Amino acid sequence: MGRVTARTKIVHLTVGGAADAAMVRRMDTLAAEEPLEIRVGSRPLAVTMRTPGDDVELAAGFLVSEGVITRAEQFASAIHCAGADSRGPDGANTYNVLDVALAAGTAPPDPARARHSYTTSACGVCGAASIDQVRTSSVFDVSADDVRVDIAVLARLPEALRARQAVFDRTGGLHAAALCDARTGDVLAVREDVGRHNAVDKVIGWAVLHDRLPLRGTVLQVSGRASFELVQKAVMAGIPILSAVSAPSSLAVALAETSGLTLVGFARGTSMNVYAAAERIAVDEPVPV
Structure with missing residues (x-):
């Protein structure tokens, strides 16, 4: 699976008087951010920038938010794809493509709702085609x-x-x-x-x-x-x-x-x-x- 955190080199500066200022080179820990393409029945639905981990939960919750599923039994399975488009330069699986299978009888997402741009980590609705698509009616009151x-x-x-x-x-x-x-x-x-x-x-x-x-x-x-x-x-x-x-x-x-x-x-x-x-x-x- 992808990493939740990543390490990077930084220069840490301390600001003070002339005698107190300091510059230290050290390692720092960052939150990992990688794209995840969510597919349903092998058809692309959305790409979101996320922290790797709990990807199946992320996809299941996303499908609830989009009005695709409302019950556990409608979510059959999910698997990280291992195709050419989900491998890094070294050939290893990047685990950045997740294909969801819906249960028999569950209607697939409307192709018109597919998000054709990245859903960024700052905003959950930036990729939606219109505000009307965001105002999905919930089956729960x-x-x-x-x-x-x-x-x-x-x-x-x-x-x-x-x-x-x-x-x-x-x-x-x-x-x-x-x-x-x-x-x-x-x-x-x-x-x-x-x-x-x-x-x-x-x-x-x-x-x-x-x-x-x-x-x-x-x-x-x-x-x-x-x-x-x-x-x-x-x-x-x-x-x-x-x-x-x-x-x-x-x-x-x-x-x-x-x-x-x-x-x-x-x-x-x-x-x-x-x-x-x-x-x-x-x-x-x-x-x-």
Whole structure:
């Protein structure tokens, strides 16, 4: 499999007074970033820039986000191709092409939805042909999920996620997503990736492979901002609550409001902002607005 991290030579500079300035040559650890081409039935669907590892989960979660599958039994198998286009200069398999087989009776992706450009690690929707393709209707109604989460439980999730970011500790260059039980705060799965949308697809893919869709009664905790595509992915997987340590975008808030998803931003320690569906958060002594 591809490497999660890579080593490189750097020059480390320390700025200070004339006598304190220093220059040291040393090795540094980077988060690996490589392309992954996702195929379905040998037909190319998308290319995403990702951190190698958990590729099957990434593909499964991506197919949920795209509305191709909604149940575990629809995802039959996946295999890293070993063809000429998936080998490096030395002939070794780069593990950068993954071919998914859908179960019999599962409709393949619409060829019109194939992404003809790279989906970068910064944005999950850059390769989509149009915004209409991104606004995929979910078969799961998150607005009907009556789960409630205690504010104390919600406040603990960012630190619970941070404590499990092992590769971030080594590189400082990865996003992370955690799927958590809304009632207990138990962390069900954590995945890291250079792309925030990939990290989310990986935890959703974990749920697919464990036959847990729809993800009722869960919280998706993410390490960065809450973008439109992250809200869309949560809705597609049936996740009722999305919490982010940074700000949401205006389009993310609009989609959360329309879908009935609870959207939390700036979740840091003892404070947070709730942008949509605040009624799911249980507070002992609610303060009048």
